[in-house]
Amino acid sequence: MPATAVYPEPLLRRVEVAAPVAAAAGEAVTQTGDVKIATEHVSISYSEKVAVRDVSLTVQPRSILALIGPSGSGKSTFLRCFNRMNDLIPGASVKGEVCLDGENVMDPQVSVVELRRRVGMVFQRPNPFPMSIYENVAYGPRRRGQNDRRKLDELVETSLKRAALWDEVKDDLRRKSGLALSGGQQQRLCIARVLATDPDVILMDEPASALDPVSTLRIEELMRELREAYTIVIVTHNMQQAARVSDVTAFFTMAEDRAGYLVEVGPTGQIFTRPTERLTEDYISGRFG
Numbered sequence: 001m002p003a004t005a006v007y008p009e010p011l012l013r014r015v016e017v018a019a020p021v022a023a024a025a026g027e028a029v030t031q032t033g034d035v036k037i038a039t040e041h042v043s044i045s046y047s048e049k050v051a052v053r054d055v056s057l058t059v060q061p062r063s064i065l066a067l068i069g070p071s072g073s074g075k076s077t078f079l080r081c082f083n084r085m086n087d088l089i090p091g092a093s094v095k096g097e098v099c100l101d102g103e104n105v106m107d108p109q110v111s112v113v114e115l116r117r118r119v120g121m122v123f124q125r126p127n128p129f130p131m132s133i134y135e136n137v138a139y140g141p142r143r144r145g146q147n148d149r150r151k152l153d154e155l156v157e158t159s160l161k162r163a164a165l166w167d168e169v170k171d172d173l174r175r176k177s178g179l180a181l182s183g184g185q186q187q188r189l190c191i192a193r194v195l196a197t198d199p200d201v202i203l204m205d206e207p208a209s210a211l212d213p214v215s216t217l218r219i220e221e222l223m224r225e226l227r228e229a230y231t232i233v234i235v236t237h238n239m240q241q242a243a244r245v246s247d248v249t250a251f252f253t254m255a256e257d258r259a260g261y262l263v264e265v266g267p268t269g270q271i272f273t274r275p276t277e278r279l280t281e282d283y284i285s286g287r288f289g
């Protein structure tokens, strides 16, 4: 088959692409000035083994970047470099620059606590703390010294509203444990907990993969809403999800030495319909991974 093979029909029909937004965001990515996050030659190793090699990309403010690619291609490892979560893994080392609003977060002078407030994280498995819904959301602000009851009440309410959970929990805020919510509700609680710390960027590692289809759509809707105010980077194995929610998609795969690398990044509409690289096309159409 020639390299310019026509994109496989069935996938085109299955995937609904958020085309106008994607194209606009993607075009803007190549313009200068409007950059929230930029990674420059980022390589990440665990002891001697390279897990991510030489990744440079930019993320526009108020956009959603999706990281896709086969298992082991370094998506989670790369995601963790945005808020230095790899610092917590023994043996992990990161090279290159990760700039947030133009400032290199790898700089030893950067406060990691403050960085993680600005760049919040939502994990695959919802992980509410074993405390009330209210206390889950108030936890971050309290740790930062906010003790004014009225301000905390307000913050809890706005965060739960933004996370589209308020109506379901408002009568049980202090009585019900975060652990007593359904999986989808727990994930929205974790999102509210992140929002309460007033972040700029939200990282999500397969945030809906443990959820049922209805809860998944709920989370996707929520991501689109949050995109109005936040920059979001999401890892997903769900192609439809990447196509539905993201503006820009980055495809990772493994080199022969198993190190993950970035094959291509571009507007989601283009990546899913006219990828530049054969490897991307093969992956998206299910010929690999």
Ligand SMILES: Nc1ncnc2c1ncn2[C@@H]1O[C@H](COP(=O)(O)OP(=O)(O)OP(=O)(O)O)[C@@H](O)[C@H]1O
Residues within 6 Å of the ligand: 046, 051, 069, 070, 071, 072, 073, 074, 075, 076, 077, 078, 089, 260
């Ligand atoms: N804590 C760790 N210690 C050592 N090696 C690790 C660690 N975490 C990940 N790795 C290795 O780094 C490589 C990339 O892993 P990573 O979890 O980033 O991939 P991924 O693309 O997120 O995969 P998946 O889709 O399965 O979640 C793999 O070879 C993995 O074994």
Ligand SMILES: [Mg+2]
Residues within 6 Å of the ligand: 075, 076, 077, 205, 235
């Ligand atoms: Mg992963």
